[in-house]
Amino acid sequence: MKIGLQTWGSHGDIRPFVALANGLHAAGHEVTLVVTCVDSDRYAALQASLPYALEVVASPVEPDRAALERWGAALVAERNTSKQMRWVIERLLLPVEAEMYQASERLCANNDLVIGHYILHTVAIAAEKQGRPCVSVALAHGAVPSAFQPPLGVPNWGAFSNRLAWRLARWVLNRDFKRYADRLRAQQGLPPARDVIDTVWASPDLTLLACSPVLCTPRPDWPAHVRICGALDTPDSVAEGSVPEPLQDFLSAGAPPVYLTLGSMMSGSQEAQTLALLAEASRAASVRAIVQAPSGVPSGCANDGQLHFVSAAPHASVFPRCAAVLHHGGAGTSQAALRAGVPSVVLAYTAEQELWGRELQRLGVAGPPIARRSATVAKLAAALRQVTQSEPMRHNAQALGARLAGEDGVASAVGLIEETFAHRLARPVVGA
Incomplete structure (x- = not known):
C-alpha cells in the first residue's frame, strides 16, 4: 500500500509516528510522513537519512522562545483541562492549520490510506473529502469514552458517575472544539461534524491506542474500531544522537x-x-x-x-x-x-x-x-x-x-492496519 502519515505537536507526538513509519516501510509499504513540530526544526535534519519520504511543514510553529515562556507559564497556572487544551489548539495548531491542511490534501491525493494524530482534524477532513480510508492514532487511552474510566481530570466514582461525566464532557468538547473542525469542513464544502470525539478525532475505520496493554486493557464498551496496539517507539535514536x-x-x-x-x-x-x-x-x-x-x-x-x-x-x-x-x-x-x-x-x-x-x-x-x-x-x-x-x-x-x-507496538500496529485495510485496497495483478 501507499500510506501517508501526518502528525503535529512536540517530540512526544512525532516520535511515535516516526516509529510507525519505520515499521510500515519495513513491512514493504511505500510511506510518506509529514510532521509539524511546535517548538523545533530538528526533524529537517532527518530527511536525508530516512528510507521513506519525510516532509517537514511549518516547523517550528512558535519560533519565539519568549512567547513559549509566556504560554508555558499560563499553562502551568491553569487548572481547567478544557482551557489548557483550547490554548494549545489556538496557539500552536490553528496558526498553521492552512499549511497542514494543504499537506493533508496532498497525502490523500497520493496515497491509498492516511494515518493521522488523534486531534489533528486536517487529516480526517481531507480523507473524508477525497474518500480515503483513515486511521487515527491516540497516544493516551483517556481520550476514548467509557463507563469504565472517567474523562481526564475527573475522579473515578464508578460506572454510573462515569457515564454522566462523559455526557457532560462530550457537551463541553463539542462546545469548545468542534467549531474548529466545522469551520474547515465548511470551507471544503462538507457539513458540520456530528460529534467531535466520534467523527472528528476518532476514525470509524480504525483508531489505534498507542499504549502498552500493561497500562491499559480494552474497555468492554469501546467500539470495535478502537484497538490497543501498544507503545509506538523505536530503539534507535530520533534526533537525540548517541550518549555523549x-x-x-x-x-x-x-x-x-x-x-x-x-x-x-x-x-x-x-x-x-x-x-x-x-x-x-x-x-x-x-x-x-x-x-x-x-x-x-x-x-x-x-x-x-x-x-x-x-x-x-x-x-x-x-x-x-x-x-x-x-x-x-x-x-x-x-x-x-x-x-x-x-x-x-x-x-x-x-x-x-x-x-x-x-x-x-x-x-x-x-x-x-x-x-x-x-x-x-x-x-x-x-x-x-x-x-x-x-x-x-x-x-x-x-x-x-x-x-x-516482550511487546512490539509497532509490529502490532502494522498488523492491525494490514488486517483492516489490505483486502479493501488490494490492487489487481496486472494481466490476471
Missing part, C-alpha cells in the same frame, strides 16, 4: 543517578526557574542526577560529581542505567521509564500527564503525581527519596519492564 562521552563517564562514576526530564514542557515553562527547582531538589534528596536542559548547562550551574546537565540523550540507552526517572508524564516518557524497569516521579503540567502519573502509581512504580504549579523543592526531594529507596517500587518496575520488553 561526558555522560558515559558520569554514569560510570558512581551510584545510578536519577534522570530528570520535562521534555518539550521545559522549552515553554520558565526553563531557568524549573532547572533550578530540579537541581535543588536533587541536592536536597542527596541523589546523583542527570538534568535534561534544552539550552545546555544553565547560568550559575556546573557539572560536578552529583549533577550532570545534558541538552538531550537517548532515553532507551540511558534510562536502564538510572535509579529512577523524574518526568512530566508524557505518554512516551512514561512508557520509556516503565520499559527501562525503573520507578518514576511524575511532575505533571496537564490533566493527560496526571492520567499517566496515576497509572504509574496504580502499578506501584510511582507515588502520586505532583502538579507543576504546586511543586516545591521539599515535595520533589521527598518524592525522589521515596522512589530511590523503595524496594517494592524497584521490584515492581523491574517486573513490569520485563513484561514490556
